[in-house]
Amino acid sequence: MIPYGRQEITDHDIEAIVKVLRSDFLTQGPKVPQFEQALNQYCGSDYAVAVNSATSALHIACLALGLGRGDWLWTSPNTFVASANCALYCGAKVDFVDIDPQTYNLSVEQLTRKLQWAKKNNCLPKIVIPVHYAGHPCDMEPIYALSEEYHFQIIEDASHATGALYRNRKVGDCFYSDVTVFSFHPVKIITSGEGGMLCTNSENVADFARRFRSHGITSDPSLMASRRNNEIWNYQQLHLGYGYRLIRQACGKSGSSWLLPLLARL
Numbered sequence: 177m178i179p180y181g182r183q184e185i186t187d188h189d190i191e192a193i194v195k196v197l198r199s200d201f202l203t204q205g206p207k208v209p210q211f212e213q214a215l216n217q218y219c220g221s222d223y224a225v226a227v228n229s230a231t232s233a234l235h236i237a238c239l240a241l242g243l244g245r246g247d248w249l250w251t252s253p254n255t256f257v258a259s260a261n262c263a264l265y266c267g268a269k270v271d272f273v274d275i276d277p278q279t280y281n282l283s284v285e286q287l288t289r290k291l292q293w294a295k296k297n298n299c300l301p302k303i304v305i306p307v308h309y310a311g312h313p314c315d316m317e318p319i320y321a322l323s324e325e326y327h328f329q330i331i332e333d334a335s336h337a338t339g340a341l342y343r344n345r346k347v348g349d350c351f352y353s354d355v356t357v358f359s360f361h362p363v364k365i366i367t368s369g370e371g372g373m374l375c376t377n378s379e380n381v382a383d384f385a386r387r388f389r390s391h392g393i394t395s396d397p398s399l400m401a402s403r404r405n406n407e408i409w410n411y412q413q414l415h416l417g418y419g420y421r422l423i424r425q426a427c428g429k430s431g432s433s434w435l436l437p438l439l440a441r442l
Contacts, residue, residue, distance in 0.1 A: 180268075181295050181362055181363030181420060182362040183362045183367055189391040202423075203276055203421070203423040204421060204423065205247050208226050208421075208422055211226055211368075211373075211422075212224040212225065212226050212373070215338075215373055215375070216360070216375065218346065218348075219346045219347070219348030219349050219356070219375055220345075220346055220348070220349035221349050221350050221375040221376060221377055222350075222377040222378075222379070223375065223376050223377070223378070223379065223381070223382035224311070224373055224374070224375045224382075225373065225374045225376075225382055225385040226371065226372070226373050226384055226391065226421075226422040227371070227373070227374065227385075227420045227421065227422055228360035228370060228371060228372065228389075228419075228420050228421060228422050228423070229359070229361070229370055229371065229420075230258065230333070230335045230358060230360075230361070230372035230373075230374045231258040231261070231262070231372070232372055232389070232418070232420040233357040233358070233372040233373060233374040233385075234258055234259065234262035234305070234331065234333065234357050234376060234386050235262045235265050235266070235418075235420075236384070236385045236389065236420065237262070237264070237331045237355040237357060237374055237376075237381070237385075238262045238263065238266050238268070238303060238331070238383070239266055239353075240355070240378075240380070240381040240384040240385060240388070240389065241302075241303060241331070241354060241355070241381070242302070243263065243265055243266045243268050243302055243303055243327045244267055244268060245266075245267035245268065246268070246272070247263075247266075247268040247269070247295075247301075247303075248263075248268065248269050248271060248294075248299060248300070248301040248302060248381040249262070249263035249268050249269070249270050249271075249301060249302065249303045249304070249305065249425070250270075250271050250272065250273050250287075250290070250301040250303075250304045250328075251263075251270065251272060251273070251282075251303070251304070251305040251306075251307065251333070252272065252273065252275055252282040252305070252306065252307045253272040253273075253274065253275065253283065253306070254275045254280050254281075254309055255307040255309070255333065256362050259305050259307055259333050260272075262284075262305075262324070263303075263437070265422065268302070269303070269392075273286050273287045273290055273304075274286040275309075275372050276407055277348070279312055279314075279315075279323070280309045280310070281306065281307065281308065281309050281312060281313075281314040281315070282304075282306045282307065282314055282319070282320060284315050284318045284322075287304070287319065287322060288322060291322060291325075294326075295326065295364075300326055300327070300328065301317055301328045302328060302329065303328060303329050303330070303331060304319070304323065304328050304329075304330055304331075305330075305331045305332075305333050306330070306332060307333040307335075307336075308332065308333065308334050308335075308336055308337035308340060308347060309336060310335045310336055311336045311339075311340050311365070312337075312340070313334075313337060313340050313341070313342040313347055314332075315353060316330075316332070316342055316352035316353065316416045317343065317378055319352065320352040320353070329354045330352065330353040330355075331353065331354065331355045331356070331357060332347065332348075332350075332352075332353045332355070332356040332359060333357055334347050334348060334356050334358050334359065335357065335358060335359035335361075335364060335372075336359075336364065336365075337358075337365075338364065338365040338366055339365055348375045349375075350375060350376055350377045352377065354381070355374055355375065355376045355378075355381060356374075356375045356376070357372060357373070357374055357375075358372060358375070359371075359372050360373070369431070370421065371422050372422075373383060386419040387414060387415070387417060388415075388418065388420065388421075389417065389418070389419075389420035389421050390417060390419075390421055391413060391417040391418065391419060392413050392414050392415040392416050392417030393411050393412065393413050393414070393417065394411060394412060395410065397412060399412075400412045430434075
């Protein structure tokens with residue numbers, strides 16, 4: 177029987193996890209920022225924010241881009257439920273654009289037709305989520321051109337596509353999108369057990385994502401309503417958020433300590 181997924185855990189992986197267990201940090205330690213920096217440098221985006229799943233990253237991305245009640249989000253019907261559910265989390269409505277039978281990705285031709293119809297009927301999408309199915313990137317250049325014409329934002333669901341290239345650019349550099357989302361579930365290219373990453377070139381989106389993954393809380397004095405100079409552990413909740421942090425210090429193939437060489441092999 178061909179397995180649905182099978183991870184490779186080496187002795188080196190196990191040693192890296194043991195080092196974490198013997199360290200001072202089991203959650204929110206230095207390995208998570210190292211993981212973010214490694215993927216960020218590999219993809220070429222300006223910012224990367226690690227979270228506990230790609231589903232959480234999709235939810236955060238939608239909220240950061242202003243999706244809300246009454247808005248429309250369009251995505252591919254050939255995907256996991258999370259690509260559509262992220263709209264419902266925000267109170268928005270979801271619709272689907274048919275796929276190209278050659279690539280199984282969102283069809284640019286069908287998207288064009290649907291946008292023309294939606295413009296006439298005053299129901300254009302606020303966000304479109306192309307899904308890079310089975311690691312094969314969508315044709316992002318014409319999708320991006322349509323976003324300029326019809327004024328929607330783009331979230332790339334690259335859960336299957338860590339390491340993929342499109343027109344000699346790394347998927348995740350956000351050249352043709354506002355946000356790219358990766359998954360590190362065990363059936364994906366690299367794994368942290370569970371986990372996800374949001375990549376973006378927008379400082380505002382990245383800042384929102386960092387706060388939202390930690391309950392909307394900040395310890396930045398410049399963002400607080402008030403703070404005494406001697407109260408160094410003060411923090412404030414600026415808005416509603418969730419516990420979406422990637423809490424494991426060890427993450428990657430299964431550990432971020434070897435993520436850089438792993439990414440170099442992709």
